[in-house]
Amino acid sequence: MLKLAIIPLIGLGVFFAYAQEPIPITYSGTMDRVIFDGKWTFEQEWKQSSLDTYLYEDGNKMVVLRSAHQDDHVYIFIDVVTDESLDSKSDYATICFDSENNKSMNPDHDDRCFIATLAGDMGVTLQGGSNSGFKQMENHPDFIAIGGISDKNDRYSAVPHTGYEFRIPTDVIGRNNVYGFYFLVYDDQAKKYYSYPTDVMYNDVISSPSVWGEIYSPDKSLPEFSLPLLILLPVFGLVIILSKNHACKF
Numbered sequence: 001m002l003k004l005a006i007i008p009l010i011g012l013g014v015f016f017a018y019a020q021e022p023i024p025i026t027y028s029g030t031m032d033r034v035i036f037d038g039k040w041t042f043e044q045e046w047k048q049s050s051l052d053t054y055l056y057e058d059g060n061k062m063v064v065l066r067s068a069h070q071d072d073h074v075y076i077f078i079d080v081v082t083d084e085s086l087d088s089k090s091d092y093a094t095i096c097f098d099s100e101n102n103k104s105m106n107p108d109h110d111d112r113c114f115i116a117t118l119a120g121d122m123g124v125t126l127q128g129g130s131n132s133g134f135k136q137m138e139n140h141p142d143f144i145a146i147g148g149i150s151d152k153n154d155r156y157s158a159v160p161h162t163g164y165e166f167r168i169p170t171d172v173i174g175r176n177n178v179y180g181f182y183f184l185v186y187d188d189q190a191k192k193y194y195s196y197p198t199d200v201m202y203n204d205v206i207s208s209p210s211v212w213g214e215i216y217s218p219d220k221s222l223p224e225f226s227l228p229l230l231i232l233l234p235v236f237g238l239v240i241i242l243s244k245n246h247a248c249k250f
Contacts, residue, residue: 020197022214023181026050027221028068031075038116038148039163040155046077056194063185063194064156067215069222073142074173076166078183079154083162085189086149088119093147093164096206097173098180103210107133111180111209112173116145116164125172126206134206142169162187177222181215182207 028048035041049068055061064079078093085091096113098104104111107128115124123145126134144167149160164185173179184206185194193203197213 020213022216023052024050024218025067025215028070031068031070036144036146036165038146038165039150040153054198072170074168078164080162080185081156083187084159087188089117090188091118091162092186094184096182098209099174101178101180105208105210107209114145116147118147118162140169140172177217177220179215180209180212182212
């Protein structure tokens, strides 16, 4: 059973923690080749993406985060390298974006979270701003969130373990080069939670956006301009130049 509570946040005072290192997200031209099955499916699949590794409990738990963006989507892969218990439909991962990065105490309308469960049929989209904190909303047609079990192609461990892949449309989270960001992973057998930032309280309630970390585009390539706009920009520039030249003749 999915154990993530989507109820009002409680005990907000205990969530305050030291700032966590922001996560750089990179542009990748290969994300459209990702096969969404919750694992590293082929050798090159997530190679062109940012890498961040998190250790918990003195190194006994390891979570690898791969992130990238391409066109109208943000791509996230959470590889829970040391979760080998494989509890179908009980293990899950949640990722959250604060589009305005305003660090609000309570989740507001620009805060969205996405849930993938191990062997689940489809992901779940949550939006802040309701009296109960987060409420479930209809999934965007291009949204994907799925959990799976690794195989021999995984780059971090040959032992089968859980993983979660997400494709988040920028239509849902907005086009920004900095977002508030948070993830939460649940291991049902261990009955434990693992998160980024790593020093927030681990439980079944999504933490306050005020303590989320950040994910950012170092070169500000996110948001990306669409191809038609890139083509039109030089045309606009030429029109302006010709107009000025024409005006100077009179």
